Amino acid sequence: MLKPLPPETKLRFDSETMTLLSGAETLLYQLSGVLSLFSEDHFITRTLHIREASNSLAIDNYSVSIEEYFTKLCTEENHSINTLNNYLRASSVGLRLIKDVSHAGHIIKSLYTELAQESSKSQLNELYRGRIVNSAEMDNKFVLPPTDEIPSLIEKFENYIESDVSYPPLVNAALIHAQFELIHPFEYFNGLTGRILIQLHLNWKKRVANNCLQISGGLLKRKEEYFNRLKLLTANENWNEWIKFFLSIIISSANETNEIIKTLFRLEQTGYEKIIRSGYATSTIFQLYKHIFDQPVITIPHITKTLSLTKQTANIVVSRLLELDLLSEVTGKQRYRMYVNKNFLDAVGL
Helix, strand or coil: CCCCCCCCCCCCCCHHHHHHHHHHHHHHHHHHHHHCCCCCCCHHHHHHHHHHHHHHHHHCCCCCCHHHHHHHHHCCCHHHHHHHHHHHHHHHHHHHHHHCCCCHHHHHHHHHHHHHCCCCHHHHHHCECCCCCCCCCCCCCCCCCCHHHHHHHHHHHHHHHHHCCCCCHHHHHHHHHHHHHHHCCECCCHHHHHHHHHHHHHHHCCCCCCCCCCHHHHHHHCHHHHHHHHHHHHHHCCHHHHHHHHHHHHHHHHHHHHHHHHHHHHHHHHHHHHHHHHCCCCHHHHHHHHHHHHCCEECHHHHHHHCCCCHHHHHHHHHHHHHCCCCEECCCCCCCCCEECHHHHHHHCC
């Protein structure tokens, strides 16, 4: 039987855990300072948000790469990237609800309704799974509590989140994520919801902003261990080992996030310098160059519509960026050509 938080036996941390905790706190503090340079709609913030969403989906076997995502946006085929868009919307809704100091239960159900696109308020209290999910459906990840225990477990879980006095914020984030995954309250999207909850808890505790921490990338690289450690919690309740694993993921994720930010920042500045030195520096060139960081996959029809350019002007500015190796043509065709900011896509690494 799954026991509610906090763990019955008070957790005592050894020197290894304390070292990991101190290292994670330091890195998040530094990362938070870096992220404060960028607004919510800055391309770096948005890119990190999309990349985190893509990796979180990949953990649960929904495969949408960043290049595919931006390609579908460019060609207006949004129906094929609905799940990722739903994730982004859910994540943003969660951030807004935290600022509104909403009840934990409302936040959790709102995340799920955005992910599942079941937005009727009358359904909010009817979203818990109504059946036992067997081990085959779960790929033998872990044994789930019976459906009749979910309301009580979720109520205690929500109370724990809101009291939040037992342990340091990063330890509580580890406990909260694992407990949610072990309760597995919904029919679908529990993994996605649970990983957004990590981000929201860290936002709430002012450890990192805008759901930008690349924690799903770290978990994806250690996916088998991630699920195995959750499974072990149901067998031996060894919270200390789970917390060490979680803190190590926070550390690697903070380092990865910081490296992506530095790479993208340098990349953007290098391109501006190249344009200035080339003699092509016009407002239209800079307009397009800025745009290919917000939308790194483009076509001529896309930029004539989005940037309000004539077809002739669009072709000229695209040719300038191709000449400067700031854009690449990827179709090899004479018609219906598509261009990508390859340097950006390589830097993002998905």
